[in-house]
Amino acid sequence: MSPKKIDKAARERQILDAAAAVFARRGFRAATMDEVAAAAGVAKGTLYLSYSSKEDLFFALFAAFADEAMAAPPALPAGTAPDQVIGLLVEIGTRLDRDSLLVPLTLEFWSAAGVEATRARFADRYAAMLDAFRGALVGILRGGEARGEVRRGLPLDAIVSSLLATIDGLIVQAWVDRDLSIAETLRAALPPLLDGIRPAGSAAPPPR
Amino acid sequence: MSPKKIDKAARERQILDAAAAVFARRGFRAATMDEVAAAAGVAKGTLYLSYSSKEDLFFALFAAFADEAMAAPPALPAGTAPDQVIGLLVEIGTRLDRDSLLVPLTLEFWSAAGVEATRARFADRYAAMLDAFRGALVGILRGGEARGEVRRGLPLDAIVSSLLATIDGLIVQAWVDRDLSIAETLRAALPPLLDGIRPAGSAAPPPR
Amino acid sequence: MSPKKIDKAARERQILDAAAAVFARRGFRAATMDEVAAAAGVAKGTLYLSYSSKEDLFFALFAAFADEAMAAPPALPAGTAPDQVIGLLVEIGTRLDRDSLLVPLTLEFWSAAGVEATRARFADRYAAMLDAFRGALVGILRGGEARGEVRRGLPLDAIVSSLLATIDGLIVQAWVDRDLSIAETLRAALPPLLDGIRPAGSAAPPPR
Amino acid sequence: MSPKKIDKAARERQILDAAAAVFARRGFRAATMDEVAAAAGVAKGTLYLSYSSKEDLFFALFAAFADEAMAAPPALPAGTAPDQVIGLLVEIGTRLDRDSLLVPLTLEFWSAAGVEATRARFADRYAAMLDAFRGALVGILRGGEARGEVRRGLPLDAIVSSLLATIDGLIVQAWVDRDLSIAETLRAALPPLLDGIRPAGSAAPPPR
DNA sequence: CATGAATGAGGTTTCATTCAT
C-alpha cells in the first residue's frame, strides 16, 4: 500500500511479462537471465532482488498464470448443465487461441512438471489447479444430474477429467498445427459428444 | 547380414535406450551427454559416432518412438465404429500406463516442439504422427457412418481431434496425479461420450 | 574520463599483454584460454567480456600490433633518400631485435593469414599494413629521384617490396638462428645494395 | 628394392602428398588425421604405420620439402657472380610462384619453428637448409670477388642473408597479395640492387 | 535499491591415438 509496495509490484509485473515472452520463445533452460533482464529493461542483478533464482522466477510465472486462471473464471453461461460445460470449455479455448504466449508456456510448464529437478513444485501446483477446475465442472454436472439434465449413474469424474484433458491435448495440437483453433474445434466436437450424457431424447439443438 | 550391420544397430538401440531413461528423468536440456554415455555403458565420444549432436540424439529417440507407435498399431477391435474407436484409444492408454518412460518423454518431446531452437523438426514430425492417427480414426468413423453406426452430418474431424487430444491431456494429468490411470479413465468416460455420436436409440450396452 | 572507460581499457591492455606472451610461446592453436586467463590474472569468463572468441582475441592482438607499428613510425632520419630508407629499415630491425615477443608472434600472425579458417581477416589487415609501409618508402625514394639522389627509371615498387620482404625474411632467420641480429645484418647489407640505386659516382660513404 | 619396399615408398608418397594439401589449406593444428587419411585414400590407422604421430607426419613433410629443395638445386646460370645470384634467386621464385602449396606450407613450417612444442626439430632443420643455401651463394660471390666481378671488402654474409630473406619475405607478401609474383618482383628489383656490389663502372646491362 | 563486471563450474564437441579384427 506504501508507494514502495506499488513500485515493487509494478517491477515484478514488468519482469514477469518479460519472462513470459522469453521463456515462451526459448524454453526455460535455453532462456538466459540476460535475455529476461534485457526484455524487462532492468539489469540482471535486479532480477535477483525479487526472485532468488531462475527457477524461482519461472515458478512465479507459472503461479501467476495459475492464479489468474483460477481467479478470473469465465462467467457461467446460461442453459442446461452440459451447455454450461460446453460454454466454459469453449471460453477457455478462446482465451488460449487469443494469447499466443499461453500455449508454448504451457508446454514449458508441463516439461518442468515432468523433470526431476523441478517436478515437485510444478506438479503439485498444476494438480491443485486441475482439481479446482475438475471440482467446478463436476459440481455443474452434478447439479444438472439433480435437475434431470444429465443422465444418472455416469462416471462424472472420469468424464470431466477427459474433457479437461481434451483442452490440454488441443494445446499441443494447436502448437504443431498453427491453423487449428482450439475454440472452433471444441465448439464443433463437444455438442455431439455431450449429447451422450444427456437423457435420451434431449439432444441439444444444433449450435446457433 | 554383415556383422557390422548388426553391431551398428545394436549399438544404436543400446544408446537410444539409455537416452530414453536419462532424458525422461532429467529432461532434454538438463541431461548431459556424460550421463547418457554412462547409462549406455560407452564412452562419450562413441555417442557422436552415431549421432552428430545431443539434439540429433534426442530427435532420433523421438523418431524411434513415433515410428514404433505408427508401425505397431493396435489390432482393430470388433464391434461398431464407435466401439472400435473406444477400443483403440483404451489400448493406447494401456500402453501409456504400462511404459513409465513414455509419459515424461512425451512432455519433453512437446517442449522440444514448442521451443524455438528445436521447433521445426519436432513439430513437423509430431504433426505427421497426429495426422496418421487422425486419418485412421476418421476412416473408421466414416465407415461407421456409411453403415448407420454413426449419426450423419457430424464434424468427424473435430471429434477425432478432440478424442486424440483427450489422450494427450490425460498424459499430463497422469503425470501430475500418479494414481490416475489413463486407460481406466478412458474406459469409463468414452462410452457415454461416444453415445452422443450414435444414432438415437442405439446407445452402447453398459461396458463389460 | 569516466572511471569505467579507464578500467575497460586497462583491462583490455592487461589481457592483450597476457595473450601476447601466451600466443608467442605456444602458438595460436595450442594456446588455451585457460592459459591466457591465468597469465592475465582474470577468470576465463572475463576474457569473453571483451573478446567474443579466442580468434577474436588473437585478431585484436594482431590489430593492436599493426596499429602500434603504423601509429608510431620511426622519425625520418636525415640524409639522402637511400640513406633515409636504410635508417628506417634499420630502426625497424632494432625494434624487432629488442622485443622478443614480436618475432614469434609475427610467425603466428602469418600462419593465421595463411590458414583457411582465419585467412580473410588477417591477410587483409596485413596487406593494409604492408601497403602503408610500401607507400611511405616509395614516397621517400620518389622524392630522392626528383632530387637526383636516386637513379631515374628504376622499378621502385619492386625494390621497396623487396626491401620490406628482407625484413620479414630476417625475422624468420633471426628466429631459427638466435645469434643473428636483424638490425646488424641490415646495417651491413643495405648500404652496398642501395648503392645500386644511386646515380653513378655517388656511392655512400662507408657507414659510420 | 623388394616389392614391399616399393609399395611402402609409394604409400608414403601418397600420404605425404595428401598431407601437403591438407596442412596447406587448414594449417597443422586445424588439420585432422581424418582429413589426411581421406585425402590419401587410406584408413586413419594406416597413417600410424608410417608415422608415429601427427607431428611426425608434419615433420616428415617438412623434411621432404627441405630435401627436395636441397637435392635439386637449380642449374647455375652463366654470367658474372651477381648475375648468377640473380638467376638462382629468380629461379627459386619461379618455383614458389608455380607450386601453390609451397607458400602456405612454408608459413606453417615457420609457425611450427616458432612454437614451443615443435620448435627444436623444425628450427634446426630449417637452419640447416638456410646454411646450405647461404654457403652456396656466399661461395659464388666469393668466386666473383676473386675474379673482380664483385667489389672487395663487402659483408658478403650479411648480403646473402638479406637476399635469402628477401625471398622468404616475398612469400608472405605473395600470400596476402595474390597478384604479386615473386619471380617478377625479384627480376625487377635484384639487378639494380646488385649493381651496388659490382665494381664501379660495371653495372649490368638492362635485363633482356 | 539498482547495477553489471566478474566469476568459474559445467557442458558439448572434437580428435589424436589405440587395438581387436
Next chain:
DNA sequence: AATGAATGAAACCTCATTCAT
C-alpha cells in the same frame, strides 16, 4: 598390413549467481 570403431582427455564457450560500487 590395413582397418575404423572406440576412447576420453582437452578445450572452447556459456551463463547463473554474486557483490562492490
